[in-house]
Amino acid sequence: MIQNLPGFRDFYPEECALRHTLFETMRNCAQHFGFEEYDAPILEPLELFTEKSGDEIVDQLFSFTDKGGRAVALRPEMTPSLVRMVGAKIHSLPKPIKWFSIAEQFRYERPQKGRLRSFYQFNADILSEISIAADAEVIALGIHILTTLGLTAEDFHVRLSDRKLWALFLETQGIPTSLLQPTLAIIDKFDRERPEQFLSPLRSLSADISWESVLENIEHFRSLKRIDALWEFSSSQRPLAGSVSALEQRLQDMACLLSRLHHMGYGDVVTLDLRIVRGLAYYTGFVFEFFERQGDMRAIAGGGRYDNLFQKFGYPDTPAVGLAIGDVTLQMLLEKKALRPQISSCVDIILCFDSPATECLAIKDASQLRQRGYAVTYSISPIRPISKQLKLIKPQETTWIVLYDGEKVLIRRLEPREEHRLHAEEVLNFFPPIFKSPEWKTTKS
Amino acid sequence: MIQNLPGFRDFYPEECALRHTLFETMRNCAQHFGFEEYDAPILEPLELFTEKSGDEIVDQLFSFTDKGGRAVALRPEMTPSLVRMVGAKIHSLPKPIKWFSIAEQFRYERPQKGRLRSFYQFNADILSEISIAADAEVIALGIHILTTLGLTAEDFHVRLSDRKLWALFLETQGIPTSLLQPTLAIIDKFDRERPEQFLSPLRSLSADISWESVLENIEHFRSLKRIDALWEFSSSQRPLAGSVSALEQRLQDMACLLSRLHHMGYGDVVTLDLRIVRGLAYYTGFVFEFFERQGDMRAIAGGGRYDNLFQKFGYPDTPAVGLAIGDVTLQMLLEKKALRPQISSCVDIILCFDSPATECLAIKDASQLRQRGYAVTYSISPIRPISKQLKLIKPQETTWIVLYDGEKVLIRRLEPREEHRLHAEEVLNFFPPIFKSPEWKTTKS
Numbered sequence: 001m002i003q004n005l006p007g008f009r010d011f012y013p014e015e016c017a018l019r020h021t022l023f024e025t026m027r028n029c030a031q032h033f034g035f036e037e038y039d040a041p042i043l044e045p046l047e048l049f050t051e052k053s054g055d056e057i058v059d060q061l062f063s064f065t066d067k068g069g070r071a072v073a074l075r076p077e078m079t080p081s082l083v084r085m086v087g088a089k090i091h092s093l094p095k096p097i098k099w100f101s102i103a104e105q106f107r108y109e110r111p112q113k114g115r116l117r118s119f120y121q122f123n124a125d126i127l128s129e130i131s132i133a134a135d136a137e138v139i140a141l142g143i144h145i146l147t148t149l150g151l152t153a154e155d156f157h158v159r160l161s162d163r164k165l166w167a168l169f170l171e172t173q174g175i176p177t178s179l180l181q182p183t184l185a186i187i188d189k190f191d192r193e194r195p196e197q198f199l200s201p202l203r204s205l206s207a208d209i210s211w212e213s214v215l216e217n218i219e220h221f222r223s224l225k226r227i228d229a230l231w232e233f234s235s236s237q238r239p240l241a242g243s244v245s246a247l248e249q250r251l252q253d254m255a256c257l258l259s260r261l262h263h264m265g266y267g268d269v270v271t272l273d274l275r276i277v278r279g280l281a282y283y284t285g286f287v288f289e290f291f292e293r294q295g296d297m298r299a300i301a302g303g304g305r306y307d308n309l310f311q312k313f314g315y316p317d318t319p320a321v322g323l324a325i326g327d328v329t330l331q332m333l334l335e336k337k338a339l340r341p342q343i344s345s346c347v348d349i350i351l352c353f354d355s356p357a358t359e360c361l362a363i364k365d366a367s368q369l370r371q372r373g374y375a376v377t378y379s380i381s382p383i384r385p386i387s388k389q390l391k392l393i394k395p396q397e398t399t400w401i402v403l404y405d406g407e408k409v410l411i412r413r414l415e416p417r418e419e420h421r422l423h424a425e426e427v428l429n430f431f432p433p434i435f436k437s438p439e440w441k442t443t444k445s
Numbered sequence: 446m447i448q449n450l451p452g453f454r455d456f457y458p459e460e461c462a463l464r465h466t467l468f469e470t471m472r473n474c475a476q477h478f479g480f481e482e483y484d485a486p487i488l489e490p491l492e493l494f495t496e497k498s499g500d501e502i503v504d505q506l507f508s509f510t511d512k513g514g515r516a517v518a519l520r521p522e523m524t525p526s527l528v529r530m531v532g533a534k535i536h537s538l539p540k541p542i543k544w545f546s547i548a549e550q551f552r553y554e555r556p557q558k559g560r561l562r563s564f565y566q567f568n569a570d571i572l573s574e575i576s577i578a579a580d581a582e583v584i585a586l587g588i589h590i591l592t593t594l595g596l597t598a599e600d601f602h603v604r605l606s607d608r609k610l611w612a613l614f615l616e617t618q619g620i621p622t623s624l625l626q627p628t629l630a631i632i633d634k635f636d637r638e639r640p641e642q643f644l645s646p647l648r649s650l651s652a653d654i655s656w657e658s659v660l661e662n663i664e665h666f667r668s669l670k671r672i673d674a675l676w677e678f679s680s681s682q683r684p685l686a687g688s689v690s691a692l693e694q695r696l697q698d699m700a701c702l703l704s705r706l707h708h709m710g711y712g713d714v715v716t717l718d719l720r721i722v723r724g725l726a727y728y729t730g731f732v733f734e735f736f737e738r739q740g741d742m743r744a745i746a747g748g749g750r751y752d753n754l755f756q757k758f759g760y761p762d763t764p765a766v767g768l769a770i771g772d773v774t775l776q777m778l779l780e781k782k783a784l785r786p787q788i789s790s791c792v793d794i795i796l797c798f799d800s801p802a803t804e805c806l807a808i809k810d811a812s813q814l815r816q817r818g819y820a821v822t823y824s825i826s827p828i829r830p831i832s833k834q835l836k837l838i839k840p841q842e843t844t845w846i847v848l849y850d851g852e853k854v855l856i857r858r859l860e861p862r863e864e865h866r867l868h869a870e871e872v873l874n875f876f877p878p879i880f881k882s883p884e885w886k887t888t889k890s
Contacts, residue, residue: 008486034822064509377479
């Protein structure tokens with residue numbers, strides 16, 4: 001027997017219904033924030049991902065050469081496709097651009113708890129808006145989605161950090177701009193191993209820096225949790241020209257962002273935490289990750305500002321900030337907190353018959369009732385006694401059962417309990433048209 | 446600038462909203478028929494597709510070797526994955542199995558009108574039910590979807606054919622069972638070129654058959670549109686033992702299927718048309734294709750019975766019948782018939798403010814209103830005069846505009862026209878909680 005590939009999931013009806021409900025909830029939340037949905041191809045030219053993504057992602061690509069000789073890859077993340085799509089229409093799109101997507105993504109890595117080779121990601125980005133209000137908006141949307149799913153400030157928190165502040169601080173440590181990205185990439189790994197173990201890779205970046213004392217300062221800096229403590233420590237460091245006022249300004253921006261999130265009602269969810277650096281090299285400002293408050297689960301969501309990426313792709317300079325929520329860790333957390341929703345089958349009416357004549361009446365009615373907006377089922381096996389049909393079906397208490405008996409019908413429901421005896425011709429009158437969303441409304445109709 | 450790949454689509458917000466509405470309508474229709482949704486990985490082991498699909502599909506695979514040395518392919522169709530998933534749980538799933546999916550699929554062919562390299566397909570299948578009622582049910586679901594989208598019997602029709610009848614007829618022509626599939630594969634191409642051109646490939650199948658007279662009979666047979674005419678002509682052919690009663694029985698089954706569709710109200714949509722054969726080799730019984738009634742567009746939908754596929758994959762024998770609707774030709778037809786729906790932005794409330802103090806009130810209210818189920822937006826750019834904000838927004842007539850002015854607010858709407866002056870603290874009272882589907886309902890909440 002052929003199995004599915006490791007790290008890929010089959011969605012049997014129960015899991016598929018759960019996924020659909022989760023995605024529709026996310027979609028609804030994004031629309032509540034005024035975001036519009038987009039999607040890009042799952043397969044893109046390889047160079048879209050090799051040129052600007054981090055090395056880690058490039059190593060994990062599902063890439064190949066197509067029958068036309070093109071180097072192509074399954075998308076490992078959504079941002080490069082977003083930049084390509086927005087970049088191509090940057091002059092005609094109304095600003096700011098607030099877009100979201102819910103899309104499958106692929107990374108070839110060892111399948112493990114919370115990490116699969118295929119996963120879904122909710123992405124929301126605000127483009128062409130430099131203001132801190134945009135950063136607050138994507139963070140708030142992430143929190144709104146998680147709270148709509150039933151999670152509370154006791155279940156999760158947002159750890160907010162800032163790569164701009166990190167850059168200014170590393171400048172006070174005498175680290176040249178050219179070494180900023182590789183130094184941050186090493187700092188990003190501090191939580192996984194002991195910082196001392198990074199002395200040797202740091203030394204290999206430059207022999208001119210006394211990394212031991214710098215490392216000590218970095219460790220102290222990343223442990224600070226309050227803006228005044230950050231100010232006190234940073235400004236005490238050997239400041240370079242201009243850095244002090246830039247540092248002060250940046251800490252004010254951070255205070256402003258935190259205050260805005262506080263006004264939104266999310267003050268208890270967001271904490272300052274400079275241990276967050278984010279793996280992707282393209283982030284330029286505030287960065288954040290959503291974590292379970294207790295426990296050692298991987299991040300549920302993450303994101304930040306990436307103001308230079310459009311330019312790197314050759315498009316006009318466009319400030320940008322984004323958020324991504326992965327479906328795998330999120331579902332793990334929902335399970336853990338007993339927040340898996342009840343998915344109920346949605347059959348409204350079940351028709352039962354025991355002769356060719358009543359079958360004929362029933363399928364006529366079924367067709368009409370479905371057009372009226374009801375979910376209707378009946379046996380499609382060769383005709384069996386009604387008692388057998390009733391044994392086989394497991395209706396919900398709110399489902400109507402219609403029993404055809406010659407020219408008469410018995411219509412009944414358990415909750416609220418009702419029972420009616422009608423002429424077979426009256427079934428349609430009993431069920432007036434209902435309209436369920438979505439409706440296909442054209443100018444024509 | 447990097448472009449997307451040929452034959453792949455970017456979905457900008459307008460197209461993405463249209464796609465979502467289309468898929469939700471299809472999903473709704475399938476649920477009205479009591480079908481449950483499933484999904485399988487987009488990437489599957491290559492052998493899943495090479496072993497049982499037709500040669501044409503195998504030639505068009507996006508296939509490659511993954512980093513772990515596995516031969517893999519992007520799915521070109523859904524049926525093999527469906528068989529794999531159902532086969533693995535065939536003993537525990539309640540019968541009959543009625544499943545649907547809406548899934549992206551990939552074929553490397555020349556991009557042209559109505560054919561892309563990536564497309565979406567709605568698939569619905571009934572498994573483990575041999576009765577003709579199952580065939581009728583999937584055809585009816587296809588018709589229900591198209592009519593729900595606004596198409597009528599004047600716009601499209603279903604051409605119904607039968608590979609079993611074809612097999613019985615070819616038997617009367619002295620064609621051995623071993624040549625049945627290759628002969629049908631050639632007959633499938635009759636509509637694209639003149640039948641005479643197929644004499645040479647037919648002759649290469651067997652030198653013992655007088656193909657010229659057989660070809661004449663085949664041409665006559667496939668032109669017949671009525672069951673009595675089919676009976677008259679088929680039974681007049683050199684019958685082999687047993688074929689006559691089998692033919693008679695099969696024509697009765699066909700009459701029964703047509704009558705059932707007639708009772709469902711679809712008599713004017715379905716026509717007998719033996720020119721339909723279907724390309725895929727795995728069909729074993731009734732087959733059908735949905736076409737625009739006038740015009741030369743490709744088929745919008747197609748399907749049929751494939752009772753042997755589970756066994757071919759090594760699973761227990763399981764009768765099956767399915768339907769597939771492609772999104773590309775369907776959307777072309779909807780455009781042509783002016784049935785593209787109106788997609789409206791769904792912002793309920795726009796908040797306007799012109800000072801840090803009123804901004805603070807507004808973002809507090811926004812957060813609460815979004816939690817109450819409203820879609821709310823406001824300017825996230827640096828504060829501008831309200832007159833400028835009003836110029837930039839294009840609210841729908843039903844959108845509420847809330848203007849913050851110190852401690853007062855003006856709330857207004859165009860349609861139906863309303864205007865209210867309130868204290869800023871009263872905004873939340875003005876908008877009571879609303880609940881939009883879907884709701885995330887857990888046992889906990």
